[in-house]
Amino acid sequence: MDLKSSHTSPVLTDPPPMNKAILGVHSSLLPYSSPRAAFSPCLLLTIPRKKTGILDDVRSSGWLDAMKSSSPPPMKITKAVNNEYASYDADVVYNAWKVKYPSAIASFEEITNHAKGKRIALFLDYDGTLSPIVDNPDCAFMSDAMRAVVKMVAKYFPTAIISGRSRDKVYEFVGLTELYYAGSHGMDIMGPVRQSISDDHTNCVRSVDEQGKEVNLFQPAGEFLPMINEVLRSLVERTKDIIGVNVENNKFCVSVHYRNVDEKHWTTVAQRVHDVLKDYPCLQLTHGRKVLEVRPMINWDKGKAVTFLLESLGLSNCDDVLPIYVGDDQTDEDAFKVVTEGHRGYGILVSSVPKKSNAVYSVKDPSEVMEFLKSLVTWKKSSAL
Numbered sequence: 001m002d003l004k005s006s007h008t009s010p011v012l013t014d015p016p017p018m019n020k021a022i023l024g025v026h027s028s029l030l031p032y033s034s035p036r037a038a039f040s041p042c043l044l045l046t047i048p049r050k051k052t053g054i055l056d057d058v059r060s061s062g063w064l065d066a067m068k069s070s071s072p073p074p075m076k077i078t079k080a081v082n083n084e085y086a087s088y089d090a091d092v093v094y095n096a097w098k099v100k101y102p103s104a105i106a107s108f109e110e111i112t113n114h115a116k117g118k119r120i121a122l123f124l125d126y127d128g129t130l131s132p133i134v135d136n137p138d139c140a141f142m143s144d145a146m147r148a149v150v151k152m153v154a155k156y157f158p159t160a161i162i163s164g165r166s167r168d169k170v171y172e173f174v175g176l177t178e179l180y181y182a183g184s185h186g187m188d189i190m191g192p193v194r195q196s197i198s199d200d201h202t203n204c205v206r207s208v209d210e211q212g213k214e215v216n217l218f219q220p221a222g223e224f225l226p227m228i229n230e231v232l233r234s235l236v237e238r239t240k241d242i243i244g245v246n247v248e249n250n251k252f253c254v255s256v257h258y259r260n261v262d263e264k265h266w267t268t269v270a271q272r273v274h275d276v277l278k279d280y281p282c283l284q285l286t287h288g289r290k291v292l293e294v295r296p297m298i299n300w301d302k303g304k305a306v307t308f309l310l311e312s313l314g315l316s317n318c319d320d321v322l323p324i325y326v327g328d329d330q331t332d333e334d335a336f337k338v339v340t341e342g343h344r345g346y347g348i349l350v351s352s353v354p355k356k357s358n359a360v361y362s363v364k365d366p367s368e369v370m371e372f373l374k375s376l377v378t379w380k381k382s383s384a385l
């Protein structure tokens with residue numbers, strides 16, 4: 001199946017000429033008529049039609065700006081400049097931001113007041129939420145203390161992890177069987193079996209998990225697998241001479257990490273990725289924390305994964321359900337939007353710097369995530385007495 005040879009234009013701004021029959025992707029998952037609208041506008045960066053010269057390609061498309069602004073340094077670094085005034089300004093800005101995104105810990109009572117008589121469903125991102133951001137993605141381990149709290153929380157509330165990682169990898173890190181897992185930004189979901197999953201979800205198959213329990217496996221981008229593997233190989237090959245680049249296989253997505261690349265070579269990273277992607281109009285690029293993420297251009301994201309899981313859990317369209325999503329990244333914004341829709345639930349942004357977000361509350365870092373989850377358990381235990 002050659003999904004690229006028929007496409008001569010490397011342009012992603014026009015609707016991609018995907019052959020629905022060939023791809024076998026359900027029509028509801030195909031990109032919107034305007035692919036720009038398929039993902040948050042700030043995330044979907046397009047490949048410019050006109051070749052204006054090597055560096056201009058990535059500059060004019062905004063790739064470089066986005067790379068530079070991804071994962072801004074925490075406040076502490078600003079303070080380390082040893083400039084009292086700069087530090088004061090940073091604090092003022094951060095505190096002003098917290099008025100709009102109050103601490104979920106300080107607002108805990110407000111949250112639980114709203115949760116009274118409701119069933120909480122918890123959705124957690126992994127990197128930067130349950131584990132701190134580290135230089136080597138293979139070493140983003142979760143602490144035992146965090147694991148114990150997540151295990152506990154899953155005992156009281158249906159809990160799922162929705163990660164950009166491959167599902168296997170995030171399961172390897174978390175290692176808890178009490179949860180549901182969605183990998184590849186929600187494009188690989190292993191959820192509970194439920195008969196009433198809407199007919200739209202044709203890519204849903206019955207499977208068994210490692211414990212032999214029956215589960216539903218939903219992989220809406222399954223047909224993209226050969227293409228993603230091909231792109232993975234090309235990206236590894238095309239970036240192998242750049243010191244510090246790490247190309248990660250996330251099954252239905254590929255991450256090109258540049259956290260450990262000297263900033264003066266970021267343009268080269270962007271250009272190489274751009275050069276590979278221009279042959280694949282069915283793929284798109286999004287930005288994470290010092291990472292370029294390549295993924296199929298289908299109408300599916302972490303927000304859709306939340307909706308799917310709520311449906312699988314029999315918790316959709318219920319007034320007494322309060323979904324809470326905790327995440328730190330741009331890709332979590334789609335999920336924040338879904339849970340906060342109609343004031344149904346809460347999005348909690350993990351950030352130590354001011355950021356515009358669809359979340360309602362904030363916590364500073366994974367240690368505060370842990371504190372929040374612990375409080376939820378304590379509250380649930382005491383309200384059950």
Ligand SMILES: O=P(O)(O)OC[C@H]1O[C@H](O[C@H]2O[C@H](CO)[C@@H](O)[C@H](O)[C@H]2O)[C@H](O)[C@@H](O)[C@@H]1O
Nearest residue numbers: 126127133134135137140163164255259289291
């Ligand atoms: O959705 P997530 O679970 O947050 O996954 C998003 C990406 O997270 C990982 O990269 C990020 O964390 C790394 C480890 O701390 C860090 O080195 C990297 O700079 C961050 O971007 C993961 O490696 C990616 O594949 C995920 O897409």
